[in-house]
Amino acid sequence: CPTGVGWLLGVDRRQHSLLWAYRYSLPQANPNENRQQLAVADYRPLNARWTPSAPMIVGHRVLFTPSEEPTLVCLNLQDGTLLWQQPKGNFLYLAGVVDDRAILVGTDHVTALSLATGNEVWKTTIDEADGHPCGHGALAGNHFYLPLQSGQLLTIDTTAGTKLSATFLPDGYPLGNLLLYGNQLLSQSPFGVDSFELREPILAELQQRRDQNPDDPWTYLRE
Secondary structure, three states, rough: OOOOEEEEEEEOOOEEEEEEEEEEOOOOOOOOOOOOOOOOOOOOOOHHHHHOOOOOOOOEEEEOOOOOOEEEEEEEEEOOOOEEEEEEEEEEEEEEEOEEEEEEEEEEEEEEEEEEOOHHHEEEEOOOOHHOOOOOOOEEEOOEEEEOOEEEEEEEEEEOEEEEEEEEEOOOOOOEEEEEEEOOEEEEEEOEEEEEOOOHHHHHHHHHHHHHHHOOHHHHHHO
16 A cells, blocks of 8 residues: 555555555655645656556566656565665656566666566667657556557567567557456557557457358358
8 A cells, every 4th residue: 555655655555554665755854844734746858757647566576666666566466575676767657567577668778677677578679750759558468568759559569579570550649558368459648548459369350250151241241
């Protein structure tokens, strides 16, 4: 449970008690502070903070990107001790975990870090002509789908970090935050919410129907 005041708490749900507390940010003394006034968030440049993300529990580890501090911390799930940490740098957000790797998105690259050590496993650079990431990407199996400002959807193999494909929408406008649900790809952008069908499941369904009935008119129409 993140608190927003520099503490990450572990709570035992069965005992209704505090399991551990980890302090990731120390309070900053301000001699001119007026206690009768409301606290105002300090100014920071664009992308200096992590994009908000809930703590991620992976096995016996907890990954957390606190908005108050420019660091990624990996804690022991049982006692809250620090296992390793990495500076934010120009990372934007923690996209998720695949196998034993944490996938992070930066302003011009996508990087995988080892869950065991926090060391870099691979790094994929995004070409400047393709634009910067413009939303949260989505993980599906060993594929990571990342929306870019140029209007393309970049697909990266999370095993080796290789670029698999770059798909453009017909009208060229960029996608937003992505979510995979069933055979659909949902995109939330400033323009609204869009839904797209994934190609691979459609092709698999067509092949299954073709095997059952080679002359099925619906299959020809759908194809």
